[in-house]
Amino acid sequence: DQQVKQNSPSLSVQEGRISILNCDYTNSMFDYFLWYKKYPAEGPTFLISISSIKDKNEDGRFTVFLNKSAKHLSLHIVPSQPGDSAVYFCAGTSYGKLTFGQGTILTVHP
Amino acid sequence: DVKVTQSSRYLVKRTGEKVFLECVQDMDHENMFWYRQDPGLGLRLIYFSYDVKMKEKGDIPEGYSVSREKKERFSLILESASTNQTSMYLCASSFLVHSNQPQHFGDGTRLSIL
Numbered sequence: 001d002q003q004v005k006q007n008s009p010s011l012s013v014q015e016g017r018i019s020i021l022n023c024d025y026t027n028s029m030f031d032y033f034l035w036y037k038k039y040p041a042e043g044p045t046f047l048i049s050i051s052s053i054k055d056k057n058e059d060g061r062f063t064v065f066l067n068k069s070a071k072h073l074s075l076h077i078v079p080s081q082p083g084d085s086a087v088y089f090c091a092g093t094s095y096g097k098l099t100f101g102q103g104t105i106l107t108v109h110p
Numbered sequence: 111d112v113k114v115t116q117s118s119r120y121l122v123k124r125t126g127e128k129v130f131l132e133c134v135q136d137m138d139h140e141n142m143f144w145y146r147q148d149p150g151l152g153l154r155l156i157y158f159s160y161d162v163k164m165k166e167k168g169d170i171p172e173g174y175s176v177s178r179e180k181k182e183r184f185s186l187i188l189e190s191a192s193t194n195q196t197s198m199y200l201c202a203s204s205f206l207v208h209s210n211q212p213q214h215f216g217d218g219t220r221l222s223i224l
Contacts, residue, residue, distance in 0.1 A: 009150070034212060043114070043200055043215030044153070089152060096141055096160075096204065097168075098213060102152040 003027040004092050006101035015110050019077040023090035023101050026071065030092030030099075035064060035075050038087045038103070047088075048075070080108045113137070114216040116201050122222045129188040131219050133201030141204045142184035143213060144168075144176065146197040153200065159184055191223045 005024045013019045025033075031052050036044035050057040050064045050073070057064050063076045077084055085108050091098040117132035135142065141160055145153040145168075155168030157176040165176050173195060177185045184203075188195055198220050202213040 004152075006152075041119075041217065043202075043217045045215070046212035049212065091153075096211070097155065097158065098143075098153075099155070099169075100145075100153040102150055 002102075003099050004090060004101040006088075006090060006104050008104050009102070010105040010107070012107045012109065013080045015082055015108055016079045019075075019080045019084065019106055019108065021075040021077075021088050021090070021104050021106065023073045023075075024071060025073070025092050027092060027094070027099065028071075029094045032093045033064070033066060033073050034091045034093060034098070035062075036089045036091065036100075037084075038089065044089060077106075080106075082108050082110050084108050114201055114203055114214050116199075116216040116219050118219050119217065120220045120222075122224060123188075123191050124224055125191060125193060127188075127191050129191050129221070129223075131186040131188075131199055131201075131221070133184045133186070133203075133216060134182055135184075135201075135203040135214070136182065137203065137214070138181065139203035139205055139214075140181075141213075142178065143202040143204075144174075144184065144186045145200045145202065146170070147200055147218070148197055156186065193223050195221065196223045197221060 034049040035047040038044040066073045087103045091100045143158040144156045159178045175187045201216045204213040205211045
């Protein structure tokens with residue numbers, strides 16, 4: 001049972017435009033959601049999080065939106081930069097334990 | 111900065127061998143985790159530990175065991191390695207208190223079982 005799903009394996013965006021990465025979940029017990037970014041040959045690094053009682057959290061170019069009724073969250077990157085090219089994982093957390101989605105490969109073209 | 115160090119970046123072992131993957135963190139974190147990452151499957155939790163000598167099964171514990179004798183060190187053990195355990199293994203650590211405390215990851219061990 002895949003509790004967190006990222007249905008788009010890849011996304012290609014032009015530099016300067018918006019990147020929107022999507023994530024769906026089924027577990028209503030998640031109390032936080034987090035986004036991680038992963039470059040090849042490195043471990044994932046934390047990007048941004050949102051509490052399940054919020055609907056938006058913003059940090060610089062990164063904004064995460066949560067639609068609890070639809071069990072859907074999205075990460076917006078504006079403007080996108082070539083250095084943002086990486087694999088992005090969303091994850092839900094409950095009691096400190098993370099459940100990850102499959103990841104989306106973002107490619108930002110100059 | 112938090113540092114999570116995994117002892118090997120690449121490892122090649124033979125079927126049936128007992129394999130040890132080591133992880134050390136330097137931030138006095140209570141929680142430590144072992145994941146494996148496979149294409150199309152994301153990161154899946156194998157085992158985690160909330161404290162020294164404590165361990166909990168994750169989502170895919172079969173074929174693995176763990177050891178946490180000291181707070182800073184968490185070892186993953188493949189009791190009898192099999193080819194389906196060829197994967198990228200990632201260790202992580204975090205503070206205990208709040209659920210939104212991000213986990214900090216090591217750079218991973220690429221393990222090949224021949």
